Amino acid sequence: MLELNAINSGYGETQVLYGMSLCAQQGRVLAVLGRNGAGKSTTLKTIMGLLPTRSGEIRFEGKPIAKRSFDIAKAGIAYVPETRDIFPSLSVRENLEIAAKRFGGDGADWTFERVLDLFPRLGERLDNGGAQLSGGEQQMLAIARALLMNPRLLILDEPTEGLAPIIVKLIHDKLQELKAEGLSMVLVEQNFGFATSLADDVVVVSKGQVVWTGSAQDIRADEEAQHKWLGV
Amino acid sequence: MTIDLGFWTLQTLNALQLSMLLFLLSVGLTVIFGLMHFVNLAHGALYALGAYFAASLAAVGGYWMGFFLAPVAVAGVGVLLYTGLIQRMRKSGPMAQVLVTFGLIFALLDLTRIFWGDLALAIEVPGILSGRLAFLGVEYPTYRLFIIVLGTAIFAALSLVLSRTQIGAMIRAGVDNDAMAACLGINVERLFFIVFCVGCALAGLAGAVAAPLLSVTPEMGLQILIPTLIVIVIGGLGSLKGAIAGSLIYGFVQTFGAVLAPQLASVLIYALLAAVLVIKPVGLFPAKG
Numbered sequence: 001m002l003e004l005n006a007i008n009s010g011y012g013e014t015q016v017l018y019g020m021s022l023c024a025q026q027g028r029v030l031a032v033l034g035r036n037g038a039g040k041s042t043t044l045k046t047i048m049g050l051l052p053t054r055s056g057e058i059r060f061e062g063k064p065i066a067k068r069s070f071d072i073a074k075a076g077i078a079y080v081p082e083t084r085d086i087f088p089s090l091s092v093r094e095n096l097e098i099a100a101k102r103f104g105g106d107g108a109d110w111t112f113e114r115v116l117d118l119f120p121r122l123g124e125r126l127d128n129g130g131a132q133l134s135g136g137e138q139q140m141l142a143i144a145r146a147l148l149m150n151p152r153l154l155i156l157d158e159p160t161e162g163l164a165p166i167i168v169k170l171i172h173d174k175l176q177e178l179k180a181e182g183l184s185m186v187l188v189e190q191n192f193g194f195a196t197s198l199a200d201d202v203v204v205v206s207k208g209q210v211v212w213t214g215s216a217q218d219i220r221a222d223e224e225a226q227h228k229w230l231g232v
Numbered sequence: 233m234t235i236d237l238g239f240w241t242l243q244t245l246n247a248l249q250l251s252m253l254l255f256l257l258s259v260g261l262t263v264i265f266g267l268m269h270f271v272n273l274a275h276g277a278l279y280a281l282g283a284y285f286a287a288s289l290a291a292v293g294g295y296w297m298g299f300f301l302a303p304v305a306v307a308g309v310g311v312l313l314y315t316g317l318i319q320r321m322r323k324s325g326p327m328a329q330v331l332v333t334f335g336l337i338f339a340l341l342d343l344t345r346i347f348w349g350d351l352a353l354a355i356e357v358p359g360i361l362s363g364r365l366a367f368l369g370v371e372y373p374t375y376r377l378f379i380i381v382l383g384t385a386i387f388a389a390l391s392l393v394l395s396r397t398q399i400g401a402m403i404r405a406g407v408d409n410d411a412m413a414a415c416l417g418i419n420v421e422r423l424f425f426i427v428f429c430v431g432c433a434l435a436g437l438a439g440a441v442a443a444p445l446l447s448v449t450p451e452m453g454l455q456i457l458i459p460t461l462i463v464i465v466i467g468g469l470g471s472l473k474g475a476i477a478g479s480l481i482y483g484f485v486q487t488f489g490a491v492l493a494p495q496l497a498s499v500l501i502y503a504l505l506a507a508v509l510v511i512k513p514v515g516l517f518p519a520k521g
Contacts, residue, residue, distance in 0.1 A: 068414070069414035070414045073416060073417035087409060090401055090405060099417075101398055103417065149417065
């Protein structure tokens with residue numbers, strides 16, 4: 001579904017990805033693991049067109065991916081960034097509507113009502129400003145907003161970062177529900193248990209390239225790889 | 233000097249009129265800056281162009297022709313500027329942008345000299361707006377009241393669009409975080425372009441309504457630039473609220489300073505600017521809190 005072939009990318013002069021290659025399959029969850037600074041977030045930003053690829057190719061559903069972020073979004077990739085990036089000047093309702101109005105349409109899978117069913121907490125906060133939410137609520141809003149884009153692929157950057165254990169469990173359950181519905185996902189995570197219990201496939205990234213590929217069961221069993229690449 | 237109620241009313245109206253004129257100019261500049269992180273110093277030159285277009289059009293088809301068509305013509309100039317220069321310079325950093333748009337001021341200044349000459353032009357106020365109206369016990373020029381009403385109406389319209397419509401939400405989202413807005417499928421570049429054109433049209437409108445009050449000269453764009461920049465620095469970058477607050481503060485300080493403490497008047501606004509920068513360096517109502 002999504003394929004990265006030998007991607008070189010980075011910020012300005014600083015190169016972060018050195019020949020990153022990975023493949024996310026339709027209907028499956030791919031977890032991208034690795035230590036801080038390995039290039040996980042950079043990989044997602046490059047997929048979203050937020051950082052330019054210097055060389056290599058990204059293909060989405062068989063075709064070269066668009067260059068500009070809004071075309072990539074329209075092609076069906078929704079992005080939940082590490083910083084959540086809720087718009088502080090917009091109310092919770094407006095944060096959701098801005099995605100719903102553009103991708104809603106008739107017969108859309110995800111509607112305003114349905115994301116509020118998924119995250120009832122957001123329903124109580126609709127008229128609050130985006131800046132007034134707790135970290136957990138911001139994460140729910142970021143996921144809800146991404147779902148309203150009715151994406152074919154959802155990419156999430158560290159959805160559990162900085163959240164209380166009870167919220168992490170809630171996010172886990174919700175993502176599990178989405179997986180059961182067959183939504184394809186790419187998940188960048190530091191939380192090993194969280195990531196491997198959700199994922200089907202796992203890649204481990206170090207110094208801007210993939211150093212380990214396998215299934216979630218494989219990595220849970222492979223203590224040497226865990227120790228060497230993740231310091232678990 | 234007799235200071236009575238009439239005096240206060242009169243000066244308040246003067247201050248409001250100056251504020252509204254500054255508001256029309258600064259709102260475009262501040263939203264362009266907030267959304268595009270682009271410093272367009274040539275904004276004042278567009279105001280001067282608006283005045284010249286209005287003067288020429290008024291000579292042909294009367295005041296209202298100038299009033300309605302000058303903003304359109306200035307927006308047209310904005311389209312040329314955007315596609316020719318600004319689009320290419322979006323990523324080139326503030327220093328290059330300041331230098332190029334500063335250069336544009338002089339290029340446009342000389343262009344107006346070539347086309348319209350060095351002599352000041354004047355526009356007649358239309359019949360319905362000439363004369364004076366009795367208002368709260370003072371006689372006040374109708375045309376100045378018209379500017380106050382126009383500025384207020386445009387403020388109301390803009391705040392309605394920004395706070396209640398989908399495009400307004402898109403603009404606020406773009407000012408907050410343009411990268412995330414793009415990731416939600418918003419064509420931020422096109423949004424910039426629309427906002428830029430509206431900003432240019434408002435600058436042109438400001439020039440057109442200012443033309444009958446002041447004499448139309450090539451330098452009018454330079455003269456208004458500093459007050460406009462002070463307004464957006466005081467008000468805070470990128471927000472409508474900042475533009476109106478900054479304009480009102482400037483208008484009132486300038487007007488009342490000039491009549492109550494003429495010796496201090498020219499220093500007063502700069503002192504205020506310095507005070508705001510010390511206490512709240514981002515301005516009073518910045519778009520990004």
